[in-house]
Amino acid sequence: MQASKTSRLRNSSPGDRVFDICNVIFMVCLMIVTMYPFVNMIAVSFNDANDAVRGGIYLWPRMWTLNNYKYIFGESDIYHATLISLLRTVTGTAVSVFCTAMLAFTVSRQEFVLRKFVTLFFVITMYFSGGLIPGYLLIRNLGLTDSFWVYIVPGVIGVFNMIIIRSFIEGLPEGILESARIDGAGEFTTFIRVVLPLTIPAMATVSLFVAVGQWNSWFDVFLYNSSNINLSTLQYELMKILQTTNTSATAGAVEAYQSAENAVRVTPTSLRATMTIIASVPILMVYPFLQRYFVQGMTVGGVKG
Amino acid sequence: MEKPVYSVNSDPQVKSPGMNKTNLFFSRLIQQRTLAFMCLPFVIWAFVFKYLPIWGWTMAFQNYKPARSFSEQEWAGLKHFRILFEDSTFYRVLRNTLVMSTIQLILGFVTAITLALLLNELKNIIFKRVVQTVSYLPHFISWVVASSIVLTVLSPDGIINLLLTKLHLLDKPELWMGKGNYFWGILAGTQVWKDVGWNTIIYLAAITSIDPSQYEAAEIDGASRFQRMLNITLPGLKPVIIILLIMNLGNILESGFEPQYLLGNGMNLEYSENLDIFVLKYGLGMGSFSLGTAAGIFKTVVSFIFLFSANHIAKRMGESRLF
Structure with missing residues (x-):
């Protein structure tokens, strides 16, 4: 705080201005790197599950749906x-x-x-x-x-x-x-x-x-x-899904979710994204x-x- | 600070010449019984939950069987420590622990200090606030959520592979989580992403206490912004840096547990398994409580040696220290 106050007193040299611009650009990049994964997760969670498997969803959902949340x-x-x-x-x-x-x-x-x-x-x-x-x-x-x-x-x-x-x-x-x-x-x-x-x-x-x-x-x-199971928590349920994905037993999991009696269909990818959002949004x-x-x-x- | 607040209550004049120190202590304790009763439940709690487990260290010197009572346990001397030090897996997890925590220590310090210095140079206060708020965000999410994010970002069709292939740095998407030698880098990157913003808090607070007249003097001498950053702000942070360094050296064997456990898989096991996972796997997973406890004791003892040595070195160098 003090440093910025004193620096405002004097005329800034060209070198200082270049520094300031680079600094602001760096901070914007930092914010993008911090925020992007969340934005991406939100986009996937609101996208149709079967469509999301095709990949290519980055900042915005391709096929809007609330089904993932309804399913969960x-x-x-x-x-x-x-x-x-x-x-x-x-x-x-x-x-x-x-x-x-x-x-x-x-x-x-x-x-x-x-x-x-x-x-x-x-x-x-x-x-x-x-x-x-x-x-x-x-x-x-x-x-x-x-x-x-x-x-x-x-x-x-x-x-x-x-x-x-x-x-x-x-x-x-x-x-x-x-x-x-x-x-x-x-x-x-x-x-x-x-x-x-x-x-x-x-x-x-x-x-x-x-x-x-x-x-x-x-x-x-x-x-x-x-x-x-009656004492399980949201983070633990997410962790279990994570472990199945990470150990790449995905194929079995897809079948399990799709054959569920629930009419709504989800895939592990969408399920994970949706639960990630639910698990982090309150905080x-x-x-x-x-x-x-x-x-x-x-x-x-x-x-x- | 040391002045009693309730002078009436604890008046030292109560002390009569014949009263010895113990009596004085008890008479004051009786006067302050409400306070004593207010903290008693928590002292008992700490005894049960924090001190009683230390008694469990005896397990490391026994062939511990959960069904038996303490007197029925069979003593084994240092057998489990010997097994531990002859186990090649132990050396592997020790190497992983040390490498991961060293990377985390150095990278964590460098990135947080750099970010704090740069944040301090931002002139627009509102922009600075926004950057800070955003940078604290990943600190509050769980490692489960963070791992989920890492797996998504690094998946074959994730953003990292997309960017690298678009920039022709990669021919085809890389299986980042499938190769062990990437693990340390991925972990370090994730830890920086998660905590760099949070770790700047303490440095930014320290920067505000640097005497502004130093900056004015430097300005008159014609020092540039960058020079002032290096020659005034950074040295001003030295005491904080040293204290944090000592505290972190005490944690040199605490490379973290959750990220390694959650991001680790069969393919990167060679590099991801650390001491805590070793204890969990051998101790609880395979039921060799004694071996797991021995590894736990090793960890605590080494941490203590590191903490005290670092503190001692700081003292010898005439620097600020923890205790």
Whole structure:
């Protein structure tokens, strides 16, 4: 910001102007490279499935149709998986953000005697973990496999998120907490009535991070719930389609989808494109509005963490 | 910062001369019991979910059988580590892990810093905002979606093959995912595509804290835009770069798991399999929990050595450091 402000003060030399033009061209190319795959996926998802197999669809569908979307939402497994994805995103985010904020509140209090111990206890876990197999056996021994709770309970606290919220609370004016106490509010009331409403910017950032993580995760489904189709999520269903395509067992898959009793016909290509769009659109609709918050949150967390 | 907020609550005057330190601690803890109860459930949670699994490391020194209780397990000493270090597959996945994470480390740093410097030079604030928003987009999508995109873009009739054949750089479409020696490049490209925008956030924040008078002085001395970028902005980023470098060196064996697992297939297995996939395949897939855990321990220990060495070197060089 400062740099651009100062550079505006002086007359730009021809060399500088060439640099500026190249820079803008580069940025436009960058945006095209970033956006193109999504535009292409959208085009394929709105194109007739059998026509799309011919290839050659890039920016715009050749034969408009909504059949791919109709098929997917008519398919009960995928529809159910979408509901589970939504449910885990909403529940998981609410639980994790509330708990993480409560923990952050306690360790933000300078006079709390356990502050250093608790902070260290959590920060260590950022660098040290038991690893995949001990973690897997723990979840199995706790009886969390084959249940919805395995999506929520292991993610109750995010340490990085806790650091973001803690830094934010520490930045609040001291008098606010003091006056709450003078008014006779207990610690818990202070947290709910005073701290939570004031930390909304930090909570927005953390909610976005947690929600994105919940919505995007498939590995926990794969590890713990792969045998139970009722607990499958959208990303996991997409992952299964991806694996069939990647290992090029496509021919069999085409037949399977076309012989389905559903009247609408889809191909793996269209199915994949459509599910890719469904799996990414909710997040892409939300994140630009939270940009101001997460940029701030990343900066604080990045420096302190 | 260190000043107590609730001075009334934690008044040090409560301390009477006869009271020792432990008593003072407990009397304050009782005063602060609400706070203690508010964090207690999470401390228990962390103990169960983060610390208890470390106990599972004992499995690496046993011939672990899931059905038996701990006292019934048969101890095996370092047998599983020996098996691991004699396994040629282990060396292959270790090579893949190191190569992939090194490429990712270097390329990730260079591209993010370059993009941050260039973004900083954009004069139109609205255009800059738009570029930034667009560049954050791929960070938020899952690796499943990203892999789906990569497979589409690189498919025989995908855009890459189309462009390359149109430009006569290729005679016929290439099977990108079918040849192992392309895998590292594809992975590196995908990772840059996904995270380069996101990684600029921290550099751009650091740039705003550079003293503007430095730019003014350089301007008076007749330094060009490019010279100022190299001689003021880049050195101004040095502390951030070093801290991030230390943190990333600690992750040198974390080459990622999801992209390799999702983009890997039978034909590029030689190059795509890394340590995490090895643990998953041998440990959970084939049920040799002990061997998988041994590989996991190896990973954690090496990561720690890297983290501490990098931190130590930074300290010796008089640079900013992590701890």
